[in-house]
Amino acid sequence: MLSRAEHWLTQSIPYNQESWHEGYRTDCSGFVSMCWNLRDSYVTSTMPQIAHQIGKDRLRAGDVLLTPTWQPATSSCSTAGPTTRTTPTSATS
Numbered sequence: 001m002l003s004r005a006e007h008w009l010t011q012s013i014p015y016n017q018e019s020w021h022e023g024y025r026t027d028c029s030g031f032v033s034m035c036w037n038l039r040d041s042y043v044t045s046t047m048p049q050i051a052h053q054i055g056k057d058r059l060r061a062g063d064v065l066l067t068p069t070w071q072p073a074t075s076s077c078s079t080a081g082p083t084t085r086t087t088p089t090s091a092t093s
Contacts, residue, residue, distance in 0.1 A: 001062040005035045032064050 008021070008031065017027045024034040024041040033041045042050060047066065054063065 001035050001037070004037060005031075008034060035062065 011021075013021050013026050015027060017025065019026045020030075020041070022034065024030040025043070029043050029047060030041045032047070036050075038050065047064075051064070051066075
């Protein structure tokens with residue numbers, strides 16, 4: 001999962017809600033979808049379909065922090081406000 005993230009980061013993929021790269025949108029949710037190796041590029045509103053809440057003590061590399069509106073908190077997105085810690089429902093490589 002982390003190597004997938006690094007792959008995009010080393011390519012300097014710009015954030016864009018209307019662009020795609022390697023089958024995924026180049027926005028926050030697309031980045032998470034790519035890192036989690038999902039077959040689809042999910043959007044913010046569909047993230048609850050593939051993630052579940054976990055406690056802070058279970059937070060691990062590859063989990064995402066979501067605001068109450070399910071906006072992923074990544075380097076390209078706002079991290080302000082309360083968060084829900086989530087992990088993929090069925091982890092993939």
